[in-house]
Amino acid sequence: MKALCYHGKHDLRYETVPDPKIEHGRDAIIKVTSCAICGSDLHLFDGLIPMTKSGDIFGHETMGEVVEVGPENKKLKAGDRVVVPFTIACGECDQCRRGNFSVCERSNRKKNLGDLVFGHTTAGLFGYSHLTGGYPGGQAEYLRVPFADVAPIKVPDGLSDEQVLFLSDIFPTGWQAAVACDIQPTDTVAIWGCGPVGQFAIRSALLLGAKQVIAIDRVPERLSMAAAAGAITIDFDEEAVLERLKDLTQGKGPEKCIDCVGMEADVHRSIDSMYDGVKQMLKLESDRPHVMREIIYACRPAGTISMAGVYGGLVDKFPLGALMNKGLTLRTGQTHVNRWADDLLQRIERGQIDPSFVITHTVGLDQGPAMYKTFRDKQDACVKVVMKPHAAQQGALQ
Amino acid sequence: MNPYRSDHKPLRRRLPKQAAPGLGWFSIGLGVAELLMPRLVARATGMHGSETLLRLYGMRQIATGIGILSAPDPKPWVWGRVAGDALDLLTLGAHAGPHNPHRMRTCTAMGVVAAVTAADAACAQGLSHRPLELQRDYSDRSGLPRPPEQMRGAALEDFRPPVDMRTPEPLRPYAVH
Numbered sequence: 001m002k003a004l005c006y007h008g009k010h011d012l013r014y015e016t017v018p019d020p021k022i023e024h025g026r027d028a029i030i031k032v033t034s035c036a037i038c039g040s041d042l043h044l045f046d047g048l049i050p051m052t053k054s055g056d057i058f059g060h061e062t063m064g065e066v067v068e069v070g071p072e073n074k075k076l077k078a079g080d081r082v083v084v085p086f087t088i089a090c091g092e093c094d095q096c097r098r099g100n101f102s103v104c105e106r107s108n109r110k111k112n113l114g115d116l117v118f119g120h121t122t123a124g125l126f127g128y129s130h131l132t133g134g135y136p137g138g139q140a141e142y143l144r145v146p147f148a149d150v151a152p153i154k155v156p157d158g159l160s161d162e163q164v165l166f167l168s169d170i171f172p173t174g175w176q177a178a179v180a181c182d183i184q185p186t187d188t189v190a191i192w193g194c195g196p197v198g199q200f201a202i203r204s205a206l207l208l209g210a211k212q213v214i215a216i217d218r219v220p221e222r223l224s225m226a227a228a229a230g231a232i233t234i235d236f237d238e239e240a241v242l243e244r245l246k247d248l249t250q251g252k253g254p255e256k257c258i259d260c261v262g263m264e265a266d267v268h269r270s271i272d273s274m275y276d277g278v279k280q281m282l283k284l285e286s287d288r289p290h291v292m293r294e295i296i297y298a299c300r301p302a303g304t305i306s307m308a309g310v311y312g313g314l315v316d317k318f319p320l321g322a323l324m325n326k327g328l329t330l331r332t333g334q335t336h337v338n339r340w341a342d343d344l345l346q347r348i349e350r351g352q353i354d355p356s357f358v359i360t361h362t363v364g365l366d367q368g369p370a371m372y373k374t375f376r377d378k379q380d381a382c383v384k385v386v387m388k389p390h391a392a393q394q395g396a397l398q
Numbered sequence: 399m400n401p402y403r404s405d406h407k408p409l410r411r412r413l414p415k416q417a418a419p420g421l422g423w424f425s426i427g428l429g430v431a432e433l434l435m436p437r438l439v440a441r442a443t444g445m446h447g448s449e450t451l452l453r454l455y456g457m458r459q460i461a462t463g464i465g466i467l468s469a470p471d472p473k474p475w476v477w478g479r480v481a482g483d484a485l486d487l488l489t490l491g492a493h494a495g496p497h498n499p500h501r502m503r504t505c506t507a508m509g510v511v512a513a514v515t516a517a518d519a520a521c522a523q524g525l526s527h528r529p530l531e532l533q534r535d536y537s538d539r540s541g542l543p544r545p546p547e548q549m550r551g552a553a554l555e556d557f558r559p560p561v562d563m564r565t566p567e568p569l570r571p572y573a574v575h
Binding site for chain 2: 099179180182184185199203204206207208209210218219220221222224225227228229230235236237238239240241243244247269270302304329331339343347351352353354355356357358360380381383
């Protein structure tokens with residue numbers, strides 16, 4: 001089959017690899033009908049996630065049609081249409097039983113690495129380095145889904161791929177980020193980053209009743225998409241973020257702040273980011289936490305910070321004193337997709353939201369390597385790329 | 399004009415405009431010193447015998463400074479300063495060889511000019527900044543069936559955050575009780 005394979009920093013190739021096979025009775029193989037490039041894939045592409053090896057297949061936003069199931073899998077059958085959550089969950093461990101699917105204790109088949117780096121393993125993830133299991137990802141024509149009798153979300157035929165694909169990650173991620181803020185009707189919610197996760201966080205905050213939603217980015221197209229959902233926008237390249245946030249909140253700061261940026265904050269726009277950039281280059285720091293620093297200063301005392309952006313390792317010059325003395329609550333974590341999936345699927349079916357609004361580019365899988373660059377560089381007004389693996393020879397679809 | 403922007407300029411956008419006149423006056427001051435006291439400047443920089451060259455450079459500095467202060471757009475003149483700084487560094491470099499008994503002074507002067515060059519370049523770059531323009535307007539892509547104001551709180555009809563994501567009641571801000 002064809003897949004997008006990593007061969008080093010900024011070197012992603014569309015190439016032929018062996019077809020996946022059933023390895024365990026609970027597995028399923030799906031024929032991928034649609035997959036997407038996630039913002040967190042760019043961290044892999046930029047060589048920032050440790051334990052990413054040459055030949056690894058990327059991709060964790062995937063859906064398709066079941067073509068084969070293992071003998072122990074009683075949930076799925078060939079022909080089912082499923083969205084595959086990016087976190088792999090066994091459904092049986094302590095954490096899964098509590099609904100904490102993203103920290104499943106059993107699905108990371110390289111648990112020792114997780115234990116070593118994070119103290120305790122987290123869940124296995126598709127196409128996201130050997131730190132999270134080294135599972136081949138879904139930017140491919142076929143995907144093996146382990147524990148496929150737990151996480152995959154069956155979707156009805158009446159909904160298009162474009163409407164349901166993002167149940168795999170970015171919609172529940174934006175939703176969980178907003179839910180974790182425990183939004184009250186009096187709250188201002190400020191959201192850093194208007195990429196795909198930020199767009200869903202904006203809409204989730206609105207649906208969850210925030211009085212005012214403020215969106216911070218520098219890319220005009222993304223700000224226009226944020227404004228479409230009623231957000232007040234701040235262009236951090238042209239506007240003073242902290243001053244403007246104070247103006248919009250009677251000088252008090254937003255009660256709830258969401259980080260939808262993560263470890264690769266823009267390196268040229270502040271002194272601390274430049275400092276982080278240099279340290280990152282020298283391998284003295286793994287992440288660039290400018291956004292979290294700014295959030296901690298901006299957030300109203302006794303407020304809540306929700307961290308949806310991905311961080312991978314160690315940071316410094318982190319304002320822990322402000323975090324503690326302001327009495328801020330910090331909620332973090334990869335998304336427990338299956339906690340929200342059924343509810344969000346119903347919202348899509350009822351028409352409360354149509355997630356396809358975020359798609360700006362649809363291409364064949366063979367265009368993937370080029371689209372990684374387009375997405376990373378925010379060229380061609382790119383916000384979200386969907387790829388169709390079995391339409392690869394058709395080239396650009398949209 | 400991008401409609402998704404306000405007039406709250408951040409410091410890095412305000413600073414270059416505020417700093418340019420200062421660079422203009424600095425340029426004139428240095429130029430006057432080079433023009434009227436070339437021997438003193440030559441001694442300070444370890445460039446004995448280059449007094450005529452220093453006078454020429456002084457005239458260049460004065461012209462650049464006047465340009466920065468008087469032109470409606472100081473940007474090309476600040477870039478002119480950057481080019482002049484490069485010329486100064488090259489000239490100092492030519493005098494920094496082992497044959498010069500005062501080469502320590504020359505090296506120190508090179509360090510100072512390098513710092514000034516960095517400031518000039520940062521100012522020139524700041525003045526040259528152009529805001530990103532909207533290529534494609536996505537303001538019709540709400541993904542919502544009704545205008546945002548009508549969708550506010552729509553999910554609350556049938557959704558309550560799970561207990562582990564709720565702020566404990568005693569810690570909730572007084573305003574929401």
